[in-house]
Structures are given as structure tokens and as C-alpha cells.
Amino acid sequence: MKISCKCITYGRVEFLEESLYSFLNQEYEDEHELVIVNDYPLQKLVFDHPRVRIFNLDRTFETIGEKENFAVSQCKYDVIAVWDDDDIALPNHLSNIKLYFKDCKLLHWGNGGYFNVPNLTSITQLGNSGIVYTKEVWEEVGKHSLENAGYDMTFTNKISQIKGAVKYAYPPPNEISWFYVWGGRGYHMSGQGTDDGSKPNVIKRHSDHVEQQRKLGKIPTGTIILNPNWKINYKEKLLNYGTS
Numbered sequence: 001m002k003i004s005c006k007c008i009t010y011g012r013v014e015f016l017e018e019s020l021y022s023f024l025n026q027e028y029e030d031e032h033e034l035v036i037v038n039d040y041p042l043q044k045l046v047f048d049h050p051r052v053r054i055f056n057l058d059r060t061f062e063t064i065g066e067k068e069n070f071a072v073s074q075c076k077y078d079v080i081a082v083w084d085d086d087d088i089a090l091p092n093h094l095s096n097i098k099l100y101f102k103d104c105k106l107l108h109w110g111n112g113g114y115f116n117v118p119n120l121t122s123i124t125q126l127g128n129s130g131i132v133y134t135k136e137v138w139e140e141v142g143k144h145s146l147e148n149a150g151y152d153m154t155f156t157n158k159i160s161q162i163k164g165a166v167k168y169a170y171p172p173p174n175e176i177s178w179f180y181v182w183g184g185r186g187y188h189m190s191g192q193g194t195d196d197g198s199k200p201n202v203i204k205r206h207s208d209h210v211e212q213q214r215k216l217g218k219i220p221t222g223t224i225i226l227n228p229n230w231k232i233n234y235k236e237k238l239l240n241y242g243t244s
Contacts, residue, residue: 001098002031004075005083008067010060011040011210011219013226015086020047021228023083028094034083037071040210047226060207065144065151072143078135086181087129088115088234093177096169097132104167105137106159111170113179113238120237122173123180128152130178137165148202179234 005023009016016036023034038045039057047054055074061067072080081097083089101107109130114123131152138144141158145151159165171177213219 001079001101002077003028003033003079003081003094003097004077005032005034005081005094006068006071006075007034007036007083007085008064008071009036009038009040009045009085010206011043011213012085013043013045013220013224016045017226017228018088018230019083019085020052020226021230022089022093023052024049024228025091026089026094027091028098030094030098031077032094033076035071035074037067037074039067042214042221044223045226046223047228060203062203063146063151064148064202065146068144068151072135072138075135079132080135080138081132082128082130084129088179088181088230089130090177090179090235090238092175093130096171096175096177100167100169100171101132102167103164105134105140105162105165106156106167107132108156108166108168109171109176109178110168111173112176115179115181115234115237117181118232120179120234125168126178126180128156129180131156133159137162174238176238 007019020034026032032051034052036045036052036054037057038054039060041058041060044056045054053074061070079097079101081094097107109126111122111124112126112130114121137159141155145154147154210219214221
């Protein structure tokens with residue numbers, strides 16, 4: 001199974017480097033790639049690896065849905081794995097996708113790890129975090145809607161209308177491979193709610209936050225050579241799963 005891992009990012013190098021490290025450490029023999037789309041014009045991300053392709057854009061997309069559609073359109077393979085820049089995949093994640101992504105068009109993780117810094121606990125129904133779908137069904141439902149927060153729910157709801165299209169995977173606790181990370185991750189879109197016109201949209205709020213952090217010297221600009229690393233041993237966290 002050939003898999004394209006799709007990662008969109010904006011001004012979050014520290015987290016992206018952990019996500020990139022997660023990809024590079026996959027124990028997977030079939031063809032796979034990581035597509036990173038960066039639309040923070042003040043950063044040019046660089047990492048030289050045959051399986052990693054980075055698109056640095058000089059403009060910021062108006063909606064996350066538009067950014068997602070651009071990212072999917074750049075993927076080589078039909079199987080698309082959502083690879084968020086602030087979540088963590090263990091080395092068996094692509095192998096789990098190959099194991100569970102069969103006879104469906106959209107795969108949800110029915111259980112996984114909830115890493116609420118610094119503790120790892122179990123979680124059921126990871127929602128749209130780490131979902132896997134086909135490029136074919138993305139086109140079938142009209143691609144991602146041009147929305148911000150909530151665009152992913154719109155997308156998965158459309159797929160769920162197709163009979164037999166959705167499947168849930170339930171790996172055993174010691175074989176889970178996707179950690180939904182919360183806490184200590186800065187600006188988290190899932191906590192911002194949908195745009196209703198009562199305040200600036202998610203794109204504006206996030207870019208304002210990044211600009212504030214840049215002025216404080218906490219966000220680098222210019223050409224940035226990525227340094228893949230894990231700041232925490234997530235595999236060790238899994239060994240102690242349920243005890244923290």
C-alpha cells in the first residue's frame with residue numbers, strides 16, 4: 001500500500017520537527033511520502049530527504065479547506081493519511097494503516113493515545129485526528145469545503161453519507177500508533193470553535209498569535225533547516241500506558 005502523509009503547517013517549527021521525526025521513524029517497507037505545506041511567508045522550511053517534499057508558499061491561504069485541497073493535490077498516492085504537525089505517530093502507524101484500511105474510503109481511529117502534556121491516557125473515538133481516506137473519495141464529495149475550523153467535520157460527514165464508506169479501527173492498547181496531543185502545543189485550532197462572524201476567523205487569529213510570538217523572538221524566520229527530533233520518548237510513554 002502506497003501512502004501519502006499530508007501535513008499542513010504555519011509557524012510551528014518546534015512541533016513540526018517532532019511530526020517529521022515520527023514520519024522518518026516509520027517501520028514501513030512500502031512506498032510512502034510526507035507532503036508538508038507551509039504558507040507562513042516569513043519561513044522557508046528545508047529538509048533534504050527523498051520521501052519528504054516541502055511546499056513553501058509566499059502567501060497564506062484564506063481558508064484551511066483551500067490549504068488542505070492544495071496539499072492533497074500534491075500527494076503522489078491515492079491513500080491519504082492526515083499527519084497533523086502537532087500530533088505524534090509511533091513507528092508502527094503506517095503499518096497499522098495498511099492493516100486496517102481495507103474495504104472502506106475513510107478510516108477513523110476508534111482508540112488511541114491522548115497525550116495531554118505530560119500524561120498519556122487512553123482515548124476512544126479520536127474524531128478526525130489522523131484519519132485516512134482516498135484521493136478518489138476526496139474528489140467524489142467535492143474535496144474539502146472552503147471553511148476554517150470545522151472543515152474536517154464537513155468533509156467526513158459528506159463521506160459518511162456514502163454507504164459502507166467509513167470504518168473504525170481498534171488496535172490493542174499496546175499497538176496503538178497515533179497520539180492526539182493537547183496541552184503545551186500553543187495555538188490549537190480544535191479549541192477555537194467554528195467561525196461565526198463574532199470574531200476574526202481562525203486564520204487571522206492564528207497568524208496574529210504567530211506574529212506576536214515572532215516579535216517576542218520565539219519564532220524564527222528566514223530559511224530554516226528542520227531538525228527532526230522527539231522531545232519526549234513517546235514509545236516509552238506507551239510502555240507505561242494507563243499508569244500515568
